[in-house]
Amino acid sequence: xxxxxxxxxxxxxxxxxxxxxxxxxxxxxxxxxxxxxxxxxxxxxxxxxxxxxxxxxxxxxxxxxxxxxxxxxxxxxxxxxxxxxxxxxxxxxxxxxxxxxxxxxxxxxxxxxxxxxxxxxxxxxxxxxxxxxxxxxxxxxxxxxxxxxxxxxxxxxxxxxxxxxxxxxxxxxxxxxxxxxxxxxxxxxxxxxxxxxxxxxxxxxxxxxxxxxxxxxxxxxxxxxxxxxxxxxxxxxxxxxxxxxxxxxxxxxxxxxxxxxxxxxxxxxxxxxxxxxxxxxxxxxxxxxxxxxxxxxxxxxxxxxxxxxxxxxxxxxxxxxxxxxxxxxxxxxxxxxxxxxxxxxxxxxxxxxxxxxxxxxxxxxxxxxxxxxxxxxxxxxxxxxxxxxxxxxxxxxxxxxxxxxxxxxxxxxxxxxxxxxxxx
Numbered sequence: 371x372x373x374x375x376x377x378x379x380x381x382x383x384x385x386x387x388x389x390x391x392x393x394x395x396x397x398x399x400x401x402x403x404x405x406x407x408x409x410x411x412x413x414x415x416x417x418x419x420x421x422x423x424x425x426x427x428x429x430x431x432x433x434x435x436x437x438x439x440x441x442x443x444x445x446x447x448x449x450x451x452x453x454x455x456x457x458x459x460x461x462x463x464x465x466x467x468x469x470x471x472x473x474x475x476x477x478x479x480x481x482x483x484x485x486x487x488x489x490x491x492x493x494x495x496x497x498x499x500x501x502x503x504x505x506x507x508x509x510x511x512x513x514x515x516x517x518x519x520x521x522x523x524x525x526x527x528x529x530x531x532x533x534x535x536x537x538x539x540x541x542x543x544x545x546x547x548x549x550x551x552x553x554x555x556x557x558x559x560x561x562x563x564x565x566x567x568x569x570x571x572x573x574x575x576x577x578x579x580x581x582x583x584x585x586x587x588x589x590x591x592x593x594x595x596x597x598x599x600x601x602x603x604x605x606x607x608x609x610x611x612x613x614x615x616x617x618x619x620x621x622x623x624x625x626x627x628x629x630x631x632x633x634x635x636x637x638x639x640x641x642x643x644x645x646x647x648x649x650x651x652x653x654x655x656x657x658x659x660x661x662x663x664x665x666x667x668x669x670x671x672x673x674x675x676x677x678x679x680x681x682x683x684x685x686x687x688x689x690x691x692x693x694x695x696x697x698x699x700x701x702x703x704x705x706x707x708x709x710x711x712x713x714x715x716x717x718x719x720x721x722x723x724x725x726x727x728x729x730x731x732x733x734x735x736x737x738x739x740x741x742x743x744x745x746x747x748x749x750x751x752x753x754x755x756x757x758x759x760x761x762x763x764x765x766x767x768x769x770x771x772x773x774x775x776x777x778x779x780x781x782x783x784x785x786x787x788x789x790x791x792x793x794x
Contacts, residue, residue, distance in 0.1 A: 371681035375688055380680070381771050383409040395741035398776045403559055403587060403720045403767030404745050405609045408673075415672035416614055419665045427664055428638060428655075442664050445671030446654075449619060452674040453585075453604070454595030459627065461620040461657045462667050466586045467511040469605035469620035470553075472657060473582060474515035476630040477551065481523045483631060493629045494550075494580075498524025501548040503579070505530040505538060505565070506757055507558040510750040512584040512605075516553060525550070532757065536561040536710035542573055549577040556588035557718040560751045560763070561710030562693070564588070564718050571600040580626065586610055591689055591719055591769070593682040596621050608666065612770075613673035617666035620657070627653055634659040685770045689719040692768040692777050696721050699781040705788045709763055720767040722749070725784070727793040730764040736790060740783045 381387050384407045389397045399407060419441060425434030427442045443457070450457040463469045480491040502516050506529050520527050528549070531539040536558075545552075552574045557564045567583065574581045580602035588594050590611035596604050603626055608617040622630070632639060632650055639659040641649040650656045677685065694714050700706050705726040711717050725733050734746035745765040748755045755762060766780060788794040 372679060372684070375680065375684040377688065377771065377773055381773075383411065383676075384771055385410065385413075387771060391738065391741040391743075395739075398740075398742040398779055400766040400768065400772065400776070400780060401743045401745050402590075402610070402769035402772075403749075403765065405615070406590065406612045406769055407771065408614070409612055409676055411676050412612055412614065412669045412672045416665050416669040419668045423668075424665070427662060438664055441668050441671075442662070445667045448671040448674045449667075452678060453589060453606075453621065454597050455621055458653050459621055459623060461622065461654045462662055463605075463618040463620055464616055464663060465609075465618040466584065466605045466607040467618075469618050470511050470582075470584065471515045472620055472633045473603055473605075473622070473626075473630070474519050475633040476657075478519050478522055479631045479633065480629075491629060491631045494626070496523040496525045496550060499548060500525045500550045501528050501546065502526070502551045502553065503528045503530065503544055503549050503574075504552075505554050506532045507538070507561055507563065507751065507754050508553075508555055509559055509584060509586070510752070512553055512555060513753070516551070530554075532561075532563075532754070535712065536563050537716070538563065538565050540566060540569060540573075545573045545577045545579070547577060549574070549579040551582065552579050553582040553584070555584040555586075556594075557591070557720075558710070558751075558754075559587050559720060560722050560749050560754055560765070562717045562720045562722070563710055564716040566716075567599050567601065575600075587718060587720070590677075591682075592686040602626055608670040608673065611670075611673055612676060614666040614669035617663050617670050619670075622654070622657075627656070632656050632659070636660050638662070680770060688770060689768050690714065692772055692774065693717065693719045693721060695774060695777045696766060696768065696780065699777070700784065703781070703785050705794065706784065709758055709760065719769065720765055722763040722765040723784075724760050724763050725787050728787055728791050730762045732791065733764045733784075733787055736787055737780075737783055740779075742780055742783055 386407050423437040425438040427439040447457045450460040481495040484492045484495040571581050583601045583604040585604045585606040589606040602623050604621040609615040636659040707724045709722040730746035748762050
């Protein structure tokens with residue numbers, strides 16, 4: 371880990387930050403909650419894999435196949451170590467959405483197999499009346515798959531509510547003997563709220579429920595150790611943590627790895643195949659069917675190395691400083707409503723806001739004219755926006771390569787918006 375967190379030195383690692391927006395103004399990238407930019411270390415890792423090690427993994431006897439397999443498994447070890455788990459518990463996917471669907475469909479397959487008379491995977495099958503507990507602040511990727519599971523099995527969706535100030539209302543009465551699955555975000559991608567995971571896990575364990583964590587907005591931004599948190603499973607994406615697109619991760623604890631059936635089936639995940647039936651590999655390999663995204667996994671391993679070198683405590687401290695400056699700066703701008711907590715207690719590096727009488731898409735376009743990239747829309751959390759009484763919002767998000775000068779520039783531009791659109 372580096373001794374001094376120097377943002378200017380870090381920015382030099384990211385070639386895209388030298389870009390001029392529309393060839394005119396320097397890029398101020400404040401959309402890392404959507405996707406992060408990539409350092410040279412990651413770009414070079416992917417390029418070097420294709421140049422020197424490209425081959426199919428776990429099936430080729432030639433040197434390139436061996437090199438590719440080794441690179442893939444080393445990347446698995448790096449990523450697993452980064453989040454405090456064993457390499458054997460980490461499954462590579464194409465993104466966090468696929469990770470969450472993989473586990474949701476595994477529960478569905480277990481339920482269907484039980485219905486068909488196959489009792490191998492009955493431990494995690496669902497029956498009508500069983501409950502799936504979510505929060506009202508979930509991303510669609512951690513909502514829609516569970517809607518489908520509930521519809522297909524007769525299970526019932528329940529929700530932990532969000533308070534007026536954007537915090538989770540942790541109601542113990544929501545947890546019961548009927549609760550089988552608790553699937554929650556670690557940090558809201560809209561409100562920035564960081565949830566009390568340890569307390570939630572304690573309540574879930576008393577009910578005998580598994581806890582699944584959407585960690586997309588936490589793994590890139592703060593120290594995370596899934597075993598210490600006590601969750602049963604977790605999903606996150608590579609592209610939000612300075613890694614490549616096209617690779618995500620799924621953590622399953624030992625029990626889920628053993629007791630859940632696979633979702634995707636085909637080559638590489640099988641043990642034996644006959645015309646009538648097949649058997650599957652054990653562990654994480656059971657969930658990795660077909661040709662995997664090897665180059666992207668290698669790039670993700672390089673991303674884990676890069677972040678580990680910087681130190682996640684350093685990254686988190688830097689982001690908190692920027693977010694605090696942006697949050698309190700926005701609260702002082704007339705006509706601006708900030709969504710979520712109005713202080714930095716249990717808050718991460720995203721700030722969503724609404725400009726009175728100006729649509730978020732217009733806000734985004736105006737800021738883009740200044741070279742400032744933000745997100746506008748419902749951020750794949752439409753029900754949450756409806757709950758908040760906002761059709762959409764503008765979202766600024768901060769990462770390790772952003773500066774305090776960029777936050778100042780952003781705040782100055784936001785302060786001009788209502789006057790520009792003649793609604794001030």
